[in-house]
Amino acid sequence: MDAFLHSLTTVFNALPYIAQGAFVTIVMVAGALSLGFLLGLPLAVAQVYAPRPVRMLVGLYVWFFRGVPVLLLLFLFYFGLFNVIGLDLGMIGSSCAVLGLASAAYQSQIFRGSIQSLPSGQFKAGRALGMTDMQCIRSVVLPQALRISIPAWSNEYSILLKDSAMCFALGTPEIMARTHFVASRTYEYLPLYIAAGCIYFLITLAGITLLRRLERRVRIPGCAAPDMTGDSAGGMQTGI
Amino acid sequence: MKRLLACLLGVALACSLSSAASAKTYVNGIDANYPPFSFVGEDGNPTGFDIEAMNWIAAKMGFEVKHQPMDWDGIIPALLAGKIDMVCSGMSISPERAAQVAFSDPYYTISKLIVVKDDSDMSAEQALNGKIRLGVQRGTNEHAYLEQMQQDRKLPFTLRPYDSPPMAIADLLNGRIDAAALDSAPVNNAIAMGRKIKSVGTFAPDDNFGVAIRKDDAELLKTVNEGYRQLKADPFWKELQDKYLSQK
Amino acid sequence: MNASSPLLQVRGVSKTLGGRAILHDVSITVDPGDLKVLIGPSGAGKSTFLQCINRLIAPDEGEILLNGMPIDGSSTAELCRLRQEVGMIFQDFNLFDHLTAEANVALALRKVRGLSSDNAGKRARKELERVGLASRAGLYPAQLSGGQKQRVAIARALAMEPKVLLLDEPTSALDPELVGEVLAVIRDLAAGGMPMIMATHQMDFARSLATEILFMEQGRIIEQGSPADLLATGANTRTRDFCSRLIASESGKAGA
Numbered sequence: 101m102d103a104f105l106h107s108l109t110t111v112f113n114a115l116p117y118i119a120q121g122a123f124v125t126i127v128m129v130a131g132a133l134s135l136g137f138l139l140g141l142p143l144a145v146a147q148v149y150a151p152r153p154v155r156m157l158v159g160l161y162v163w164f165f166r167g168v169p170v171l172l173l174l175f176l177f178y179f180g181l182f183n184v185i186g187l188d189l190g191m192i193g194s195s196c197a198v199l200g201l202a203s204a205a206y207q208s209q210i211f212r213g214s215i216q217s218l219p220s221g222q223f224k225a226g227r228a229l230g231m232t233d234m235q236c237i238r239s240v241v242l243p244q245a246l247r248i249s250i251p252a253w254s255n256e257y258s259i260l261l262k263d264s265a266m267c268f269a270l271g272t273p274e275i276m277a278r279t280h281f282v283a284s285r286t287y288e289y290l291p292l293y294i295a296a297g298c299i300y301f302l303i304t305l306a307g308i309t310l311l312r313r314l315e316r317r318v319r320i321p322g323c324a325a326p327d328m329t330g331d332s333a334g335g336m337q338t339g340i
Numbered sequence: 341m342k343r344l345l346a347c348l349l350g351v352a353l354a355c356s357l358s359s360a361a362s363a364k365t366y367v368n369g370i371d372a373n374y375p376p377f378s379f380v381g382e383d384g385n386p387t388g389f390d391i392e393a394m395n396w397i398a399a400k401m402g403f404e405v406k407h408q409p410m411d412w413d414g415i416i417p418a419l420l421a422g423k424i425d426m427v428c429s430g431m432s433i434s435p436e437r438a439a440q441v442a443f444s445d446p447y448y449t450i451s452k453l454i455v456v457k458d459d460s461d462m463s464a465e466q467a468l469n470g471k472i473r474l475g476v477q478r479g480t481n482e483h484a485y486l487e488q489m490q491q492d493r494k495l496p497f498t499l500r501p502y503d504s505p506p507m508a509i510a511d512l513l514n515g516r517i518d519a520a521a522l523d524s525a526p527v528n529n530a531i532a533m534g535r536k537i538k539s540v541g542t543f544a545p546d547d548n549f550g551v552a553i554r555k556d557d558a559e560l561l562k563t564v565n566e567g568y569r570q571l572k573a574d575p576f577w578k579e580l581q582d583k584y585l586s587q588k
Numbered sequence: 589m590n591a592s593s594p595l596l597q598v599r600g601v602s603k604t605l606g607g608r609a610i611l612h613d614v615s616i617t618v619d620p621g622d623l624k625v626l627i628g629p630s631g632a633g634k635s636t637f638l639q640c641i642n643r644l645i646a647p648d649e650g651e652i653l654l655n656g657m658p659i660d661g662s663s664t665a666e667l668c669r670l671r672q673e674v675g676m677i678f679q680d681f682n683l684f685d686h687l688t689a690e691a692n693v694a695l696a697l698r699k700v701r702g703l704s705s706d707n708a709g710k711r712a713r714k715e716l717e718r719v720g721l722a723s724r725a726g727l728y729p730a731q732l733s734g735g736q737k738q739r740v741a742i743a744r745a746l747a748m749e750p751k752v753l754l755l756d757e758p759t760s761a762l763d764p765e766l767v768g769e770v771l772a773v774i775r776d777l778a779a780g781g782m783p784m785i786m787a788t789h790q791m792d793f794a795r796s797l798a799t800e801i802l803f804m805e806q807g808r809i810i811e812q813g814s815p816a817d818l819l820a821t822g823a824n825t826r827t828r829d830f831c832s833r834l835i836a837s838e839s840g841k842a843g844a
Contacts, residue, residue, distance in 0.1 A: 231700055
């Protein structure tokens with residue numbers, strides 16, 4: 101009982117310190133997701149609509165960032181590339197950038213899948229009205245593709261959140277690093293890791309709940325919920 | 341979307357500003373999982389024997405020092421890449437490291453201990469020659485030394501590398517390893533903290549701790565060496581040892 | 589602009605897709621008041637031909653002249669202009685699924701014509717009223733019946749004030765009981781003098797309204813003439829032959 105109380109006190113005392121790490125984690129993940137989105141969306145559009153050489157370049161980018169472990173990417177960029185080109189974003193900035201570049205590769209594939217799942221007729225209809233390809237992509241394709249992407253995107257969010265723990269390799273003081281520090285001093289490994297797990301869980305839950313809400317808010321009236329089977333969704337789209 | 345971008349740029353800017361605050365600030369990369377030399381105190385700030393020593397030297401020699409917790413695996417690359425300026429964090433001077441970075445004069449000598457649970461009757465000799473599970477801190481001198489020794493003498497133990505000495509000690513107490521080969525300082529610290537472990541002998545020659553500095557940074561090397569000379573002549577040196585390194 | 593040149597002239601269009609020749613040297617001319625009906629078996633190239641006219645598919649050979657002026661297919665601006673002048677209705681409606689009926693009609697008005705949201709909305713409601721769907725303006729495609737969807741698609745095309753309308757089997761995807769409402773709208777358009785090229789299997793409609801029928805097979809126009817000539821009792825034409833088979837299979841289906 102005494103030992104339990106001691107563990108509890110240790111965890112309780114360490115919470116504010118670890119919570120600051122949660123803030124770092126959230127900033128880092130939000131930054132990386134935004135960068136991944138801003139970069140991933142054009143990549144996806146390019147991979148579907150651009151001429152062959154560009155498509156191959158995008159493919160190369162995706163292949164590289166999906167093929168190399170995040171930890172390695174962090175080292176390669178932080179100690180290698182960023183250093184060579186003299187880019188100093190600091191630890192959190194660099195973590196954001198590397199996670200964001202990697203996430204762009206994953207997000208581009210989410211968006212590409214969504215774009216390609218749309219019936220091509222709507223693009224044609226846009227063109228037939230005199231709209232340019234860019235206008236069709238922006239006003240017709242992307243609004244629908246993004247809606248379809250939300251469930252897969254929330255998956256990417258929770259994976260990225262957990263990948264962010266690796267940014268301690270650069271010294272980024274996020275949740276895991278701070279938990280580890282406290283554990284090294286106090287030896288209360290298990291209780292502290294449980295506490296850290298709970299914090300990750302809460303952040304995941306909050307994000308997923310927000311995305312669910314977004315998904316419901318932007319749902320197209322009359323269409324089945326997106327978690328229905330594929331062929332009923334397809335039937336909706338062609339309208340037959 | 342624009343707002344998110346602005347946010348992102350803001351974060352990046354804040355980070356770059358904070359890391360380039362003032363010219364005379366040196367960044368000391370530390371392993372914050374290495375009590376009692378360097379760890380994070382209850383207030384969330386880095387502390388320990390090495391931290392306080394370097395703070396004292398900085399004050400004496402007239403520079404600012406910022407202690408930056410890093411992953412031990414990335415600490416030499418970070419030093420070489422200029423992300424940090426020194427490593428004053430219980431780093432053993434080894435030929436391999438000395439090939440890459442310069443070291444200050446040794447400031448502390450540490451012994452290499454075989455540690456077991458305090459109710460165990462295993463000897464150091466038995467630990468090294470038995471078919472046991474032996475914990476060690478990953479990427480350290482003792483890790484390299486044990487691997488070499490095992491290869492040369494065909495020793496039957498299984499090496500279990502850990503991220504930090506406290507983790508190895510925690511697993512020793514859990515019974516997942518039978519013994520651990522660690523630096524004396526974290527072991528003494530753990531014993532002082534009331535962990536039920538004991539040292540049963542050494543497994544390697546003593547190691548010297550030095551401050552790692554980039555080879556082209558001769559100026560800082562000179563400053564640090566001079567700083568330690570003054571510190572060792574000061575009563576604070578004894579105070580520090582009593583505070584962090586005494587064996588209770 | 590030459591007053592004597594036809595509204596739309598398509599000359600010698602050929603298209604090969606995947607090594608297979610889809611169209612051989614197909615031509616058509618549309619003058620004000622024309623309703624040209626394309627008929628023929630599926631796979632004859634009707635749909636490809638229609639899409640070559642507004643260059644949704646780029647033809648390998650041939651040219652398209654609008655008011656006597658050839659369209660330069662390599663210029664985006666020219667293409668957009670051509671497509672505003674030549675509206676198109678698809679078999680599968682191709683409504684924008686994420687937009688209401690009104691927004692479907694308004695989108696191109698805003699993006700292409702540069703109308704403000706307010707004006708585009710007003711304009712869209714007027715077009716919807718014209719096809720009898722004023723009360724459905726706020727509904728999404730998934731909330732509309734097939735016939736209503738096609739009427740929205742027609743309103744969407746008309747909003748751009750096209751000089752010619754291309755209709756690619758506009759009733760083929762509809763349940764039989766919904767065909768009538770769409771044909772009624774098209775009939776109104778014809779009565780209003782809107783020039784059209786329409787691919788269809790609705791023979792009664794073609795017979796009563798077409799100014800000319802063009803029979804296509806294997807990528808060529810093999811017969812063309814007035815309905816009276818091609819469909820007259822006793823006329824020995826491929827068109828009449830095809831139509832009687834079509835009618836036979838229709839009644840066969842109905843009987844089953």
